Amino acid sequence: MSSPASPPPGPAPFLTVHTAIILLASVVIGLVVGGLTFVSSQAVAAAVLAGLTAAGVSIPVLRSLIQ
Numbered sequence: 001m002s003s004p005a006s007p008p009p010g011p012a013p014f015l016t017v018h019t020a021i022i023l024l025a026s027v028v029i030g031l032v033v034g035g036l037t038f039v040s041s042q043a044v045a046a047a048v049l050a051g052l053t054a055a056g057v058s059i060p061v062l063r064s065l066i067q
Helices: 017-041 044-065
Strands: none
Touching (some): 017 044
8 A cells, every 4th residue: 555645845934933933032022121111211202212122132132042
């Protein structure tokens, strides 16, 4: 008896699990930093800028830590 034919491989995923985890963690870090900045200064623009900066800076660090 022969084994049934395996289905053809599907397309490659849009994001790997590694990339998704790093981006999700950086978003969480950005939200935490932005929230804490808003609580301390009550300035929305400063909180958004701090959150975006923290998220952007955390991506290379997380990429080197999570391998």
